[in-house]
Amino acid sequence: MLHTFKVEHFQDEECIFYLPSGFRIDEDTLPHTVILGTKRQSAKCKRHPNGRNVIGISTALAKSIHLPSKVDSLSLFCKDECVYAGVLIGIFTAGFTSFRLSPIGQRSQFFQKLLSVQSSLGVIPFVFGEKHIDWENGLVKGFFHFGEGWEIEEIPFPNxxxxxxxxxxxxxxxxxxxxKERLQREYGIPWYNPGFFNKLDLFERLENDQTVHNFLPETLSFQTLDDIERMLSDYHHIYLKPKNGSLGNGIHKITYSRSSEEYYCRFRDQDHKNRLLKFDSLERLSNTVFKNRNLDNFIVQQGISLLKENGRPIDFRVHTNKDEEGNWQVSAMAGKVAGSGSVTTHANNGGVVKVLTELFPDERERQIIEGGLIDAALLLSHAIEENLEGYIGEIGFDFGVDDNHHIWMFEANSKPGRSIFSHPELKRHDLLTRKLALSFGIFLTQQTVHHPEEMIQ
Known part of the structure; x- marks a missing residue:
């Protein structure tokens, strides 16, 4: 657990670093190098002369290591007579604009909220893109937000x-x-949460894992209509999902009525209207609904008879994050009730977010479902981490619970949306997930410093 200390600047033309009185370190081996990100600077390091429990940084040192002037707190740790002044976390993205008030377009507010937790963690997060890197000088034009507006500062490459x-x-x-390859190879900078999960690839990697295979509905790549016929016979209804879809776009629910021998297809059309069509054959359904779509880009997934509220299906979003100790924890959970006539529970389809106390007034039932969702999310987080490449620090799961309270994983998202946090009772979980997203950067930085041999992937 890193301790965070307030930062004070003082005028001096020498590079001087005052250690807080409460920072534990062997007095015989005081550091003589200060490190910020990938920048190293020799400095006079000594205890704060006034015995104060704050970090003191001379103006010369702050300038040399490119420490932004508005950073008011830092976490500290030492290794090999070097002191690491905070953890510099680069948040890499795309879609920058020329507007000062919204430099990352519509996502500017999300990044602003993410950066707002910096003082409580002692980290220095900033947002940047590929055009902001100065390779020759080892610097980045980073976008910062200290509460008053967006600012651009030149800082070293991040940890x-x-x-x-x-x-x-x-x-x-x-x-x-x-x-990405250059920053990893030349600077040894670890990336976390790289890449969007491919739905089918993820299921195929997990289905042989004995710890989690019972959470997985049957899922396969579309081959022929015979596969759909067989699965409809087994499960009564199935879902067709784009392999690389998001936000519920392109999902179709197909149901077979044994009594009338008819096929029903529920989906959202291009005009954003919910549709329900009836056909006398699966072939006619395919030729009508998917005439301009390539079914080879879809997966077919077993339908589950879900718990319902007032006749509307419920699924559950569960967020997991790794903390600064590198451990998985469940950071948020909510139910999502489908909108009228909707094939999904997404908000843009009329879905409504509800906390578990609203959905399950009976405490015993609520505890059973909540406990099951927590266990499933943690087991699956470990399994995904073991079966996929890269450092994974957060996952958003979409779960279903059937009438027997069995948990099913529909999807796992490496960059989960945040729509559930619109619910007033999930505000603190919104804050927690943002803190943990950066806390994992602290863990990776310490691992890189203390156990570099374990970081080779």
């Missing part, structure tokens, strides 16, 4: 990079791949 690319298109760009 760790938190990947917040907005979509799959941006992460497939060759320039991004080259940039």
């Amino acid at each position: 760790v990079i938190y990947d917040r690319l907005p979509n799959r298109r941006s992460e497939k760009r060759k320039t991004y791949q080259n940039l």
